[in-house]
Amino acid sequence: xxxxxxxxxxxxxxxxxxxxxxxxxxxxxxxxxxxxxxxxxxxxxxxxxxxxxxxxxxxxxxxxxxxxxxxxxxxxxxxxxxxxxxxxxxxxxxxxxxxxxxxxxxxxxxxxxxxxxxxxxxxxxxxxxxxxxxxxxxxxxxxxxxxxxxxxxxxxxxxxxxxxxxxxxxxxxxxxxxxxxxxxxxx
Amino acid sequence: xxxxxxxxxxxxxxxxxxxxxxxxxxxxxxxxxxxxxxxxxxxxxxxxxxxxxxxxxxxxxxxxxxxxxxxxxxxxxxxxxxxxxxxxxxxxxxxxxxxxxxxxxxxxxxxxxxxxxxxxxxxxxxxxxxxxxxxxxxxxxxxxxxxxxxxxxxxxxxxxxxxxxxxxxxxxxxxxxxxxxxxxxxxxxxxxxxxxxxxxxxxxxxxxxxxxxxxxxxxxxxxxxxxxxxxxxxxxxxxxxxxxxxxxxxxxxxxxxxxxxxxxxxxxxx
Numbered sequence: 001x002x003x004x005x006x007x008x009x010x011x012x013x014x015x016x017x018x019x020x021x022x023x024x025x026x027x028x029x030x031x032x033x034x035x036x037x038x039x040x041x042x043x044x045x046x047x048x049x050x051x052x053x054x055x056x057x058x059x060x061x062x063x064x065x066x067x068x069x070x071x072x073x074x075x076x077x078x079x080x081x082x083x084x085x086x087x088x089x090x091x092x093x094x095x096x097x098x099x100x101x102x103x104x105x106x107x108x109x110x111x112x113x114x115x116x117x118x119x120x121x122x123x124x125x126x127x128x129x130x131x132x133x134x135x136x137x138x139x140x141x142x143x144x145x146x147x148x149x150x151x152x153x154x155x156x157x158x159x160x161x162x163x164x165x166x167x168x169x170x171x172x173x174x175x176x177x178x179x180x181x182x183x184x185x186x187x
Numbered sequence: 188x189x190x191x192x193x194x195x196x197x198x199x200x201x202x203x204x205x206x207x208x209x210x211x212x213x214x215x216x217x218x219x220x221x222x223x224x225x226x227x228x229x230x231x232x233x234x235x236x237x238x239x240x241x242x243x244x245x246x247x248x249x250x251x252x253x254x255x256x257x258x259x260x261x262x263x264x265x266x267x268x269x270x271x272x273x274x275x276x277x278x279x280x281x282x283x284x285x286x287x288x289x290x291x292x293x294x295x296x297x298x299x300x301x302x303x304x305x306x307x308x309x310x311x312x313x314x315x316x317x318x319x320x321x322x323x324x325x326x327x328x329x330x331x332x333x334x335x336x337x338x339x340x341x342x343x344x345x346x347x348x349x350x351x352x353x354x355x356x357x358x359x360x361x362x363x364x365x366x367x368x369x370x371x372x373x374x375x376x377x378x379x380x381x382x383x384x385x386x387x388x389x390x391x392x393x394x395x396x397x398x399x400x401x402x403x404x405x406x407x408x409x410x411x412x413x414x415x416x417x418x419x420x421x422x423x424x425x426x427x428x429x430x431x432x433x434x435x436x437x438x439x440x441x442x443x444x445x446x447x448x449x450x451x452x453x454x455x456x457x
Contacts, residue, residue: 015235024226029218037216046221050229057233058268083274087295121210128211150215161403179204 005069014062020060026052027070031077038081038148039090048084053078075159078149082141091133091140131181139174142167202337259284262307262322269327272404275334282326293317293324297333304331321420324342324413327405331397345388352382383429390430398441411442 005026011019031052036046055076063072086093132140145156153171157164263279270277283306307325309317337342355378362371376395401410414437418424424434 017230017233020233021226021230024229028225029220030221032221033216036219037212040213044218046225049221050225050232053229054232055271058264083271125211128207138256143208144212147205148212175204178208182204182207 006066009060009063009069010065012057013063013065020057023069027073028053028068031073034074034077034149035081038078038144039085044084044088044090048077051084052080074149076146076160078151082144085144086137086140088173091129119171127182131178134181135174135177135182138170139177140157142171143174143178189360202376262326265319265322266326266330269323269404273327273330273334273397273400274332281333282329284309286310293321293325294415295329297329297336305333317343318413318416320409320413321416323405324401324410325408327401328397331400331404332393333435333444334400335393335396341389341393344385348382348385351378351385354381355379387430391432394432394437395440398437407441411438412443414438 005023008019012023018147018151028049032045032049035048035052036042039045039048052073056073059076063069119159132143135143141160142156145159146153151159153164153167156162156171160167162170235356262284263282266279266282267277281304284306285306287308287310291310293310296308297304305326307329324352358371358378359375361367362375375396396411418434418438421434426436427433427436450452
């Protein structure tokens with residue numbers, strides 16, 4: 001499988017679209033799932049996924065052959081998703097009905113939170129959404145990667161190209177601010 | 188209601204931020220396949236693949252004198268990629284290319300802070316031999332310097348220096364009118380020298396700061412390759428110019444410093 005993927009990436013880097021199609025077939029569904037978890041909107045998630053694959057195609061000549069393709073693709077996808085979310089000012093938009101419904105569909109995949117009332121869930125999401133909008137862009141990025149992509153601080157540093165110390169401090173500061181805002185909201 | 192019940196009601200449960208954020212983003216999802224038409228849509232946008240190792244080849248009509256031309260697709264693509272890495276909006280009109288017969292090595296200049304444009308000067312004999320790493324370093328240099336130059340501290344510094352220069356001019360005029368002897372003029376000359384020195388130091392500081400930014404964007408290995416290639420091309424890599432550190436100095440700072448090399452920077456498209 002690894003050899004096959006290496007072969008595919010090598011051919012795709014040379015311009016073989018059929019090889020790239022096979023890579024797309026193998027990885028697009030996982031990429032779409034990650035994007036959807038990030039933005040909770042199917043149309044936007046599809047745009048992010050397609051954009052990430054387009055960037056990957058352009059970057060393939062610089063891809064180090066022999067390395068696994070998926071982590072590389074996911075780093076591109078996360079960066080692209082964060083850029084797009086910031087560009088479209090998604091956090092400033094009020095939570096739409098579609099987003100709420102999509103979120104509910106996503107939530108239903110987990111059995112651990114079934115007992116929570118859906119209405120309460122949507123209200124809580126609205127509150128978190130509003131709090132995230134008040135963070136600065138860098139803080140939102142680290143929060144999204146930490147909780148929306150389940151990345152470690154090391155991985156976040158690699159995706160964003162920041163030192164690990166910077167990631168930690170921004171994450172802590174973002175958490176503190178969110179804690180204050182959400183705590184105040186609850187009371 | 189007894190006291191214990193009252194305490195229980197007034198004491199709130201500890202707020203669990205982790206749980207709150209996890210609920211907001213939801214659990215990891217199963218794979219979400221796209222329709223087959225999505226691939227067709229993507230395929231239409233792919234375009235030809237460009238090899239990273241291959242040297243850029245430009246096919247321009249070579250003019251007799253310096254000419255300002257629209258940057259070709261290869262350069263625009265490289266600029267777009269660097270803008271993406273730098274997380275700044277890509278505006279094609281900010282990049283201007285000029286072919287020139289008068290210089291022997293490619294160079295880049297950032298415009299005055301307000302204008303936000305980057306000028307790339309390419310000698311006609313280098314356009315067919317310019318490597319990808321060299322091109323990336325030139326473009327990233329221009330972009331990084333223009334970004335650094337927009338900083339408030341830099342603008343205030345320039346403003347201060349311009350103010351001192353203006354004051355020196357006024358003093359010169361006054362001394363001239365009042366026939367003040369030599370000490371007055373030497374004071375003006377000292378002020379001018381101070382302004383020139385300050386200007387040069389500030390420009391060099393920005394250049395070094397810009398080099399640090401470039402390393403963050405493109406990775407140290409790639410930048411070193413480009414800087415060495417530019418130095419090989421240059422007739423005098425150790426020559427300093429006013430407001431511009433020499434290539435040798437930049438190489439020493441970027442490639443010679445004991446900074447941990449991030450190997451993955453070479454593979455990350457980001």
